[in-house]
Amino acid sequence: MKKLLILGGGTAGTMMANSLVDRLGTEWQVTVVEPDRHHVYQPGLLFLPFGMLDDRKLTRPRNHTFKRGVQWKPLAIRQMDHAKKSVVLDDDSVLEYDLAILASGTRIRPDMTPGLEDGPIAGVHDFYTVRGAQALRSALANFKGGRLVVNVVEMPIKCPVAPLEFLFLADDYFKRRGMRDDVELVYATPLDAAFTKPYAAKTLGYLLEEKNIRLETEFMTAEVTDRRLVSYDERHVGFDLLVSVPIHSGAAFIGTSELGDELDFVPTDKHTLRALQMEDVFVLGDATDLPSSKAGSVAHFQAEILKQNIQDYVADKPMKAAFDGHANCFVETGGGKAMLIDFNYDVEPLPGYFPVPHLGPFSLMAESRINHWGKLAFRPIYWHALLPGRPLPISPQMNLSGKKQIAS
Amino acid sequence: MTTATYTHVAMDKDGYLLNPTEWTMDLGEAIADDLNIQLTPDHWRLINFAREDFASKGQSPGLRRIAQQTGVAIKQIYLLFPKGPGKLIAKIAGVPKPKSCL
Numbered sequence: 001m002k003k004l005l006i007l008g009g010g011t012a013g014t015m016m017a018n019s020l021v022d023r024l025g026t027e028w029q030v031t032v033v034e035p036d037r038h039h040v041y042q043p044g045l046l047f048l049p050f051g052m053l054d055d056r057k058l059t060r061p062r063n064h065t066f067k068r069g070v071q072w073k074p075l076a077i078r079q080m081d082h083a084k085k086s087v088v089l090d091d092d093s094v095l096e097y098d099l100a101i102l103a104s105g106t107r108i109r110p111d112m113t114p115g116l117e118d119g120p121i122a123g124v125h126d127f128y129t130v131r132g133a134q135a136l137r138s139a140l141a142n143f144k145g146g147r148l149v150v151n152v153v154e155m156p157i158k159c160p161v162a163p164l165e166f167l168f169l170a171d172d173y174f175k176r177r178g179m180r181d182d183v184e185l186v187y188a189t190p191l192d193a194a195f196t197k198p199y200a201a202k203t204l205g206y207l208l209e210e211k212n213i214r215l216e217t218e219f220m221t222a223e224v225t226d227r228r229l230v231s232y233d234e235r236h237v238g239f240d241l242l243v244s245v246p247i248h249s250g251a252a253f254i255g256t257s258e259l260g261d262e263l264d265f266v267p268t269d270k271h272t273l274r275a276l277q278m279e280d281v282f283v284l285g286d287a288t289d290l291p292s293s294k295a296g297s298v299a300h301f302q303a304e305i306l307k308q309n310i311q312d313y314v315a316d317k318p319m320k321a322a323f324d325g326h327a328n329c330f331v332e333t334g335g336g337k338a339m340l341i342d343f344n345y346d347v348e349p350l351p352g353y354f355p356v357p358h359l360g361p362f363s364l365m366a367e368s369r370i371n372h373w374g375k376l377a378f379r380p381i382y383w384h385a386l387l388p389g390r391p392l393p394i395s396p397q398m399n400l401s402g403k404k405q406i407a408s
Numbered sequence: 409m410t411t412a413t414y415t416h417v418a419m420d421k422d423g424y425l426l427n428p429t430e431w432t433m434d435l436g437e438a439i440a441d442d443l444n445i446q447l448t449p450d451h452w453r454l455i456n457f458a459r460e461d462f463a464s465k466g467q468s469p470g471l472r473r474i475a476q477q478t479g480v481a482i483k484q485i486y487l488l489f490p491k492g493p494g495k496l497i498a499k500i501a502g503v504p505k506p507k508s509c510l
């Protein structure tokens with residue numbers, strides 16, 4: 001029997017295992033290597049600190065997320081040897097493969113910035129891990145006012161809009177508690193604007209003003225000390241509560257096996273999703289070095305492409321499907337509203353409707369309540385349709401019809 | 409060196425060279441001059457790395473990659489190219505804006 005090994009069983013790895021297990025037929029054994037016994041619904045981490053989602057809805061036991069026929073190895077990969085087509089696990093056992101899919105995602109690296117590991121005692125928080133989001137929930141509940149700073153240390157990060165969404169929700173949260181006037185909200189970003197795609201910057205810039213969020217741009221954090229962020233060019237931003245989005249890197253074994261770039265992301269063919277420097281290896285989701293956004297929706301669109309390519313690849317046929325960088329995400333804007341943005345490698349976010357041109361129901365680039373419900377409805381869709389690999393009525397390729405063209 | 413040296417090469421609105429093959433050392437000097445940076449061998453080491461890396465990888469290196477591959481600390485790079493070294497190095501080296509700055 002031939003072996004397909006999926007390295008990492010998060011959003012991308014689970015979708016892929018479940019959609020390939022029936023399609024590849026009985027001559028293939030599909031195995032997922034994933035050490036974590038619970039699957040986390042990561043978009044929920046944004047809502048947890050504000051008490052908008054309870055902990056029980058955030059995770060599911062891992063064994064409930066795989067379809068029958070998928071074999072799960074609850075261990076971590078320590079090393080990958082692509083010349084020998086094998087991986088070493090942390091109990092020293094070795095697994096060989098005929099075909100591998102790297103889907104080990106990203107991890108946050110507070111250890112790469114001095115002072116970020118000091119944690120809650122030093123007023124330093126994050127919401128990219130379950131423990132971080134829970135600790136932040138208590139810190140927000142006990143916050144008596146002062147300056148709350150959200151800082152992105154370095155790009156790329158997963159879900160690039162999450163830090164802004166956090167600020168919009170924070171604005172709303174403090175208003176509801178009747179203490180917005182006692183809180184100063186600051187967004188410190190290494191980018192030169194809050195939204196960097198030109199049309200998005202123009203249409204969404206008003207949100208920061210409307211919600212009275214101060215912006216500190218091109219801020220490259222060198223260290224955090226004495227409740228201050230210090231940048232490489234010697235600017236200081238003091239805080240009472242810091243919500244940090246630390247540097248992201250790929251999994252540790254990517255680095256030790258020398259498979260990645262300077263942040264351990266794996267060089268990947270933009271369209272076919274094959275690993276550029278390894279035979280019989282594909283890369284999916286946040287683990288790639290692609291310029292597409294690191295988001296669950298992107299992992300989903302990629303998985304649709306990869307599903308077709310892998311079937312062609314194992315049948316020795318040319319791969320026809322090409323990923324176009326398609327991303328779409330709901331952006332929570334606070335007050336029970338959200339907006340939806342849709343873009344790809346070449347086309348920047350445009351106004352219009354999604355997924356059905358002219359009809360929607362979701363409006364692109366405009367705030368609405370139905371978009372917010374769309375974001376909330378995504379959680380059951382995630383568990384019951386996305387992960388099991390059921391088809392969704394959304395094309396992996398971006399659809400331009402019905403979108404309003406804008407003069408640049 | 410005067411800015412007149414590069415009025416004939418095409419640049420985008422943010423000052424990145426549109427065609428990296430039009431780059432010359434003189435042009436690099438002239439762009440640096442315009443950005444108020446006096447180039448020393450330490451600067452050139454980073455600029456040359458950015459050019460070589462772009463030639464072999466097809467994309468401009470970000471700040472972290474430049475630091476890691478040349479062994480020059482980020483702090484040090486900021487002293488050489490204050491105010492956004494990733495972008496400044498790309499401009500002077502005549503390569504596109506690094507994607508980590510997008």
Ligand SMILES: Cc1cc2nc3c(=O)[nH]c(=O)nc-3n(C[C@H](O)[C@H](O)[C@H](O)COP(=O)(O)OP(=O)(O)OC[C@H]3O[C@@H](n4cnc5c(N)ncnc54)[C@H](O)[C@@H]3O)c2cc1C
Nearest residue numbers: 008010011012042043076077104105159285286295296297
């Ligand atoms: C706060 C927050 C909000 C978000 N909001 C949204 C949103 O609204 N919309 C959206 O589309 N996306 C959102 N995302 C992003 C989305 O969750 C990720 O992009 C998506 O999960 C990526 O899937 P992945 O499989 O590549 O990585 P992951 O789902 O992170 O999975 C990687 C897996 O690899 C495993 N792994 C790591 N190292 C090893 C090893 N050594 N051996 C074996 N396994 C290993 C990990 O345990 C993990 O399970 C959000 C993320 C966060 C943090």
